[in-house]
Structures are given as C-alpha cells and as structure tokens.
Amino acid sequence: MTFSIFVExxxxxxxxxxxxATIERALPALGFTGVNGVRSGKAFRFEVSAQTAEEAHAVGQSIADRLLSNPVIEQSIVRVEVAA
Amino acid sequence: MTRVGVVVFPGSNCEYDAAAAVDAVGAHSEMVWHTATDVSGFDAIILPGGFAHGDYLRPGALARFSPVMEAVRDFADSGGPVLGICNGFQVLTEAGLLPGALQKNRGLTFLCQPSRVRVVTTDSVLTHQSFVGQELSIPINHFSGSYTCDDLTYQSMVEKDQIVLRYVENPNGSRDDIAGVCNENKNVVGLMPHPERSMSELLGSADGKILLSGFVAGTFARH
Incomplete structure (x- = not known):
C-alpha cells in the first residue's frame, strides 16, 4: 500500500x-492583538510504500530523525494517512 | 611540508581563500572533492565556507552525508587536525563531530562585517600558538551563525575546556558569545569567523595567520 507521510x-x-518572534511582533500591525507563542517550522510530504501504517510511520520517523530534523535543536511530528 | 586537504562540496565558495591562506603560512594545500573516500594521506583537513549542497534543508544537513565525511570522521578519530570554517563548522556540527548547532542569527540578518574574537583556550589545534585572552580581528560572513546547545552540553563543554573563541561583542545571539568550539580531544575545531580572510594588514587584519599557522604547524600534541 502507499501511505502519505506528513512530517512537521x-x-x-x-x-x-x-x-x-519576528512574525509575532508583526501581527499587531495587521490588527491581530493578543496572539502569543508563535513558533516557526517546516513541513514535508512524501509517499511511502509499506505493508502497514505502522511500518510506514517507522520509515517516516526514521527519515525525520536522520535527515529532516537536527535532533540537537529540533523535534519532529510524523503523521500517516492512506494515500488517495 | 605539511599537506592540508581542503574539502570541496558542491556549493563551497571559500576553498580558494582557504587554500591560499594555508599556502601563505608555509603549508601545501590540495583540493579534495566531496566524493573522496580516503583523506588519511593528509596532515590536516579544512572544511571551508560556502553553501554546501545549497544549504538546502539546513546548513550542513546534506553535506554530512557526502562520502568524504566518513573519511573525515576516521581522520578525526585517529587524532588528525580538522578545521571547519563557517559552513564547514555547520557541517561538523551536523555530522556530530562537534557539539551543538548553528541556527539563524538573532534578528534574522545576514552578517558580513569585521568582528573581534577572544581566545578562550590555547588547548586546541587552532589556538595553541595564541594566548588566552588574546583579541583577534577576524571577519564574519553568515546567516546561520548563532551557536546553540542544551544546558547539559554547555556544562560539559565548559568543564572540558571546549569553548575555543568568544566574540568580544556578540553579533548573532550565540550562546555565551561562542564563536568557535572544539571536540573533547581538541583536534577538531569549528568557528564561524573566517581566519582565511584576515591574512594581510592591507585587507584589514593579519590575525588569521596566528590561528592558521598554528593549525598547519602540526606541533600540537595529539591526545
């Protein structure tokens, strides 16, 4: 099966x-007041062929840990969906 | 004569400056393409500045998987002197050869300017010919030069004397003004300032010679 992987x-x-922090400081100028805790990040999408969703998740997690993120300063969240 | 390999990744752009600087302090430089799998014939290795593999994903994130990095790791493990300048420093942190990470500058500004750094320890392959507290004028040229690490790593680095250089005036938000660090064995050093660009009084400073002549001297006691 093909699974869609989303990594944040x-x-x-x-x-x-x-x-x-820069985005947060810019928001009041646009009229958005009371917005706090803005954090930036990156998102990645790809497809993985695997037998099960668990297997696909493990592949996505491994890619996220070894390449997409630097564990020294970054964390990653991996989500799996069945590809349409 | 000391043979210094200057690693060239696709996107490196300071390799000729680094090579010229190495030659100027009496060593012999040779370019090493990033697909090389053996660097054991060299006396020292430099990872120069630039944008290895376009700096895609993160600076150094893709370069750490270039074949040459396994060879550089073996070289470093056997005590060989390794110096990462700017992008080379970022590559060494991504590869896990140096602790911590470099993130975007505070203020999100690309910085290209003179800077002053202070020598924190002389127990490293880069600084063993300088003295503690010595101030050096060496330019910076980076967007992701803000050094960061967790508290545990920081404490360990302080205890093991791994902070090599600090900025006199912090330009980028680096933790504890850190401009350069080394590994526990003191034979792998990374710094954001460019010593290869401060090799002549005519161009503003010759302080880079103090660092690079020490680096190529080969007299640093290997641990």
Whole structure:
C-alpha cells in the first residue's frame, strides 16, 4: 500500500526562534492583538510504500530523525494517512 | 611540508581563500572533492565556507552525508587536525563531530562585517600558538551563525575546556558569545569567523595567520 507521510519539524521548546518572534511582533500591525507563542517550522510530504501504517510511520520517523530534523535543536511530528 | 586537504562540496565558495591562506603560512594545500573516500594521506583537513549542497534543508544537513565525511570522521578519530570554517563548522556540527548547532542569527540578518574574537583556550589545534585572552580581528560572513546547545552540553563543554573563541561583542545571539568550539580531544575545531580572510594588514587584519599557522604547524600534541 502507499501511505502519505506528513512530517512537521519545529525547534525544541526553549530554543530561540527568531523567525517566530519576528512574525509575532508583526501581527499587531495587521490588527491581530493578543496572539502569543508563535513558533516557526517546516513541513514535508512524501509517499511511502509499506505493508502497514505502522511500518510506514517507522520509515517516516526514521527519515525525520536522520535527515529532516537536527535532533540537537529540533523535534519532529510524523503523521500517516492512506494515500488517495 | 605539511599537506592540508581542503574539502570541496558542491556549493563551497571559500576553498580558494582557504587554500591560499594555508599556502601563505608555509603549508601545501590540495583540493579534495566531496566524493573522496580516503583523506588519511593528509596532515590536516579544512572544511571551508560556502553553501554546501545549497544549504538546502539546513546548513550542513546534506553535506554530512557526502562520502568524504566518513573519511573525515576516521581522520578525526585517529587524532588528525580538522578545521571547519563557517559552513564547514555547520557541517561538523551536523555530522556530530562537534557539539551543538548553528541556527539563524538573532534578528534574522545576514552578517558580513569585521568582528573581534577572544581566545578562550590555547588547548586546541587552532589556538595553541595564541594566548588566552588574546583579541583577534577576524571577519564574519553568515546567516546561520548563532551557536546553540542544551544546558547539559554547555556544562560539559565548559568543564572540558571546549569553548575555543568568544566574540568580544556578540553579533548573532550565540550562546555565551561562542564563536568557535572544539571536540573533547581538541583536534577538531569549528568557528564561524573566517581566519582565511584576515591574512594581510592591507585587507584589514593579519590575525588569521596566528590561528592558521598554528593549525598547519602540526606541533600540537595529539591526545
């Protein structure tokens, strides 16, 4: 089966996020007040051929850990869906 | 004569400056393409600045998988001197040869300017011919130069004397003003400033010679 993998990579809590901070500072100028805790990140989509969703998730997690994120400063969330 | 391999990744752009600087301090430089699988014939290795593999994903994230990096790891493990400058520093952290990581500058500004750094330890392949507290004028040229690491790593680095250089005035938000670090064995050093660009008073500073002549001297006691 083919599974769609979605990986979200973001900075670990406590790691400074100058991009998120800049976005947060820009929001009041657009009239968005009371918005806090903006964190930036990256997202990746790809398809994996596997027997089960668990297997596909394991492949996605391995790719996220070894390449897509730098575990020293980043964390990743992996989601699996059956490809349409 | 000391033979220094200068690793060239697709997207490196400081390799000729690094090679010229190495030659200027009396060593012999040779380019090493990133597909090389053996660097054991060299006396020292430099990973130069630039944008290896386009800096796609993160600076150094793809370069760490270039075949040459396994050879560089073996070279470093056997005590060989390895120096990463700017992008080369980023590659070494991504490869796990140096602790911590480099993230985007505070203020999200690309910085290309003179900078002053202070020598924190002389117990490294880069700084053994300088003295503690010595101030050097060496330019920076980077977007992702803000050094970061977790508290545990930081404590360990302080205890093991792995902080090599600090900025006199922090330009990029680096933790504890860190401009350069080394591994536990002191034979792998990475720094964001470009010593190969401060080799002549005519161009503003010759302080890079203090670092690079030490690096190529080969007299640093290997652990």
């Amino acid at each position: 990579v973001s900075l670990r809590p406590g790691i400074a996020d100058p991009e998120g």
